[in-house]
Each structure stands twice: as structure tokens, then as C-alpha cells.
Amino acid sequence: MVQLLAKFMLDDTDRRLLRHLLAEPALSTAELAGRAGVTTATCWRRLEKLTEAGVIRSRQAVIDWRALGYAVEVSLRFTLDKTDPRAFDQFILAAREVPEVIGIETFLGRVDLRLNVIARDMGHWTEVYRTRILPLPHIAEVEALMLVSTIKDSAGLPL
Numbered sequence: 001m002v003q004l005l006a007k008f009m010l011d012d013t014d015r016r017l018l019r020h021l022l023a024e025p026a027l028s029t030a031e032l033a034g035r036a037g038v039t040t041a042t043c044w045r046r047l048e049k050l051t052e053a054g055v056i057r058s059r060q061a062v063i064d065w066r067a068l069g070y071a072v073e074v075s076l077r078f079t080l081d082k083t084d085p086r087a088f089d090q091f092i093l094a095a096r097e098v099p100e101v102i103g104i105e106t107f108l109g110r111v112d113l114r115l116n117v118i119a120r121d122m123g124h125w126t127e128v129y130r131t132r133i134l135p136l137p138h139i140a141e142v143e144a145l146m147l148v149s150t151i152k153d154s155a156g157l158p159l
Contacts, residue, residue, distance in 0.1 A: 087138035
């Protein structure tokens with residue numbers, strides 16, 4: 001694959017398209033074009049250009065887990081025992097197999113990884129934690145942060 005420029009330059013049309021796309025990802029190309037004030041063909045070409053440049057990675061559904069009965073969300077911060085050089089890979093491979101894990105992130109610093117975990121209720125959370133999380137390999141330290149409320153959740157950019 002051709003190496004892309006580190007920084008993609010947006011013009012006003014690109015910014016309008018991205019603002020509308022972020023606000024309503026399910027818009028058709030024709031609807032998006034109308035809202036951004038461009039023709040459908042221009043909109044399509046711009047979206048293709050933004051996708052090829054890696055600016056737009058995908059259009060996806062955002063699922064509200066609470067609407068499906070998952071009332072508990074916990075962020076777990078892990079420090080791994082790194083005496084085994086495969087600790088990260090083995091931990092991540094095992095964590096991917098836990099269905100309630102909805103996010104895995106790695107960090108530099110005191111915390112090595114963070115897992116975002118959902119559960120239906122506190123009883124389910126306790127079961128997931130004891131039977132699926134604690135047996136994960138190479139855990140040296142774990143800290144749990146239970147989500148109380150989400151104040152802002154936006155993938156939007158200041159476009």
C-alpha cells in the first residue's frame with residue numbers, strides 16, 4: 001500500500017461533509033450532498049478521496065448497550081507481569097475471547113492495558129470478573145473503575 005501523507009488537508013467542502021456525516025452517519029450520499037451544498041457526484045468523489053486517504057475509516061452502527069439490558073460498564077486498568085516477553089500478546093489474545101469485553105487499549109506508563117467491560121447487572125459483573133477477567137494471564141495489578149455516568153461521548157472533531 002502506498003504510504004499516505006501524515007496530515008490530510010481538508011477544505012471547507014470536506015469539513016461540511018464530515019460535520020454532517022458525523023452528525024448522521026446513516027445519511028445517503030444524495031442526502032449528505034444536499035445538506036453540504038454540493039452535487040451527489042461531488043459528494044461521492046469527496047467521500048472516496050477521504051476514505052482512500054484514511055480520514056474516513058468506516059460507517060458503522062453505534063449500539064447502546066444499555067438499551068439491550070447491559071446496565072453496568074467497568075473500565076479495568078491492568079499492569080502486567082512482564083517477566084514473560086509474550087505477556088502482552090497472551091493477555092490480549094485471551095481478553096479478546098471474553099464476550100463482555102467491548103474495548104481493549106494499550107498504554108505507555110504505569111498502566112499497560114485497559115479493558116472496557118459490560119454486564120447486565122452487578123451479579124453478572126461479579127461472575128464475569130471472577131470467572132473471565134481474573135483468570136487472564138500475566139496480571140500483576142488490576143484497578144476497576146465503574147462508570148457512573150457519561151457526560152460527553154463524541155467522536156466529533158472541531159471541523
